[in-house]
Amino acid sequence: MRLSFIILTFMLAFTYHTVDAASQDPTQLYDVKAGDTLWKVASKYGTTVEDLKITNGLPSNLIFVGQRLKVPKSYQVNAGDTLWKLSQAHDVSVQRIKSINKLSSNIIYIGQTLRIPPKKLEMEAQHILMTRDEFQDWLMNKAFTRNIVRLQMHHTWSPSYSHFNGSNHFTLLKGMQNYHMNEMGWNNIAQNITTFPDGRLAVSRPINQTPQGTIGSIANNGGILIENVGNFNKGNDQMTNAQKETIIFVNAMLSLKFGLSPSVNSITYHHWWDLNTGERVLDDSKGHSVKTCPGTGFFGGNTTDHAKQNFYPLVRERMKELRGGSL
Numbered sequence: 175m176r177l178s179f180i181i182l183t184f185m186l187a188f189t190y191h192t193v194d195a196a197s198q199d200p201t202q203l204y205d206v207k208a209g210d211t212l213w214k215v216a217s218k219y220g221t222t223v224e225d226l227k228i229t230n231g232l233p234s235n236l237i238f239v240g241q242r243l244k245v246p247k248s249y250q251v252n253a254g255d256t257l258w259k260l261s262q263a264h265d266v267s268v269q270r271i272k273s274i275n276k277l278s279s280n281i282i283y284i285g286q287t288l289r290i291p292p293k294k295l296e297m298e299a300q301h302i303l304m305t306r307d308e309f310q311d312w313l314m315n316k317a318f319t320r321n322i323v324r325l326q327m328h329h330t331w332s333p334s335y336s337h338f339n340g341s342n343h344f345t346l347l348k349g350m351q352n353y354h355m356n357e358m359g360w361n362n363i364a365q366n367i368t369t370f371p372d373g374r375l376a377v378s379r380p381i382n383q384t385p386q387g388t389i390g391s392i393a394n395n396g397g398i399l400i401e402n403v404g405n406f407n408k409g410n411d412q413m414t415n416a417q418k419e420t421i422i423f424v425n426a427m428l429s430l431k432f433g434l435s436p437s438v439n440s441i442t443y444h445h446w447w448d449l450n451t452g453e454r455v456l457d458d459s460k461g462h463s464v465k466t467c468p469g470t471g472f473f474g475g476n477t478t479d480h481a482k483q484n485f486y487p488l489v490r491e492r493m494k495e496l497r498g499g500s501l
Contacts, residue, residue: 202247203315206237219245220289221274229292231312233300233380242315246274246289251282265293298344300362302377306423309375313427320382322432323396325425325441326389327468328365334405338371346370346403347378360386365401367424373416375424388465389444390452397442398428406469418473426492436486436493438478443468445476 204215212223212235223235229244237243249260257280261268268280274289282288295312296303304312333346351363358364364387368376379385385399402421404411425441434440438456444467446456455462457477470476474484 202245203242204245206239206241206243206317208239210237210239211235212237215243215245221246221291225274225291225294228294228297230315231295231297231302231304231377233297233302238317238319241317244292244311244315246291249288249290251284251286251288253284255282255284256280257282260288260290264290266291298348300378300380301344301347303343304375304377306373306375306420309377309424310427312377313431316381318382320384321396322381322398322428322434324393324398324439325428325434326385326393326397326399327421327441327443327472328387328389328399328401329406329468329472330368330401330403331405331407331467333403335371335403335411338403340372343370343374343376347376350401351378354386358386362386365399367398367400369400369402369417369420369424371403371414371417373414373420375420388449389447390449392452392454393442393447400424402468402472404469406472407466408469408471410469410471413471422488422492425489426496429489430493430496436489438481441481441486441489443472443476443481446478 204219206215212226212232215237216223216226226232226243226245227235257268257271257277261271270291271277271288272280274291295308302312330350333349337346347363347368350365350368354360354364355362362383363378364385366377366379366381366383366385368378370376379399381398385394385397387394387399389399400421402413402417404413404417406413425436428434429436429440438446442454444465445459446454447464448455449463449465451462453462455464457479466476468476472480472485473488474480
């Protein structure tokens with residue numbers, strides 16, 4: 175069921191929980207209009223194209239009408255303000271505030287108007303590494319041109335947990351990208367989204383691009399491919415609570431964004447598809463070439479019953495919480 179008011183209700187209901195004005199999100203959102211370019215928007219707000227790309231997780235200069243961009247916010251200096259206090263309140267470095275305002279020293283004055291830039295996302299090439307909260311902002315501010323009808327669940331198998339050291343997210347992503355392009359012959363990294371054991375996630379292949387991979391074109395068309403780093407076949411990696419929460423959260427957020435209701439039709443497991451024909455076989459795998467992916471231990475197992483009993487209810491509950499504005 176695709177109900178547009180679900181998305182509208184979510185966007186109106188969602189709020190950040192803050193303790194005071196200083197800790198509120200310091201960014202200003204700009205709605206992209208016909209004829210806009212990143213250069214025009216950057217010039218209007220006294221920033222650079224590169225800064226806009228990094229703060230908004232844009233791998234290219236391409237923007238779409240209806241998309242919302244985080245831009246610097248005007249702030250009037252109050253008694254007791256210092257650059258250090260502003261940097262702490264707005265989660266941005268003193269140097270960035272000085273740079274965008276062309277300040278040669280740390281001295282600021284009551285009544286002075288400063289531009290406060292939004293926090294930068296972590297990016298390397300096309301790979302955007304985010305927390306759950308950052309992904310939420312990123313997703314809801316984006317405009318997409320592709321019709322999304324299903325989310326795909328995968329595990330990497332390799333790299334597994336033994337390959338993750340807590341800080342090598344980009345190294346693993348680049349390794350997967352190189353393998354997919356050089357060994358599999360695909361035009362980019364196969365997956366749109368990757369989740370990690372520490373609970374962080376990355377967007378690599380743009381959401382507007384159909385994923386690639388051995389699941390087949392029927393599943394890929396209208397799909398978003400989610401790779402979960404780890405080997406989740408029973409007896410191997412024990413999924414961390416942080417990664418579990420991220421997987422549930424990502425599926426809930428994407429379902430809300432694209433008007434999906436969790437079911438075998440909208441959230442699919444790689445195990446349910448024949449590798450040779452691309453046919454969806456669900457649990458009838460006898461005589462078919464199928465993978466165990468996303469793992470025989472993925473939220474209890476990889477059958478449709480496991481998904482219905484153990485996974486979809488968690489996603490539905492998270493959607494319900496998000497629609498109410500509660501994290």
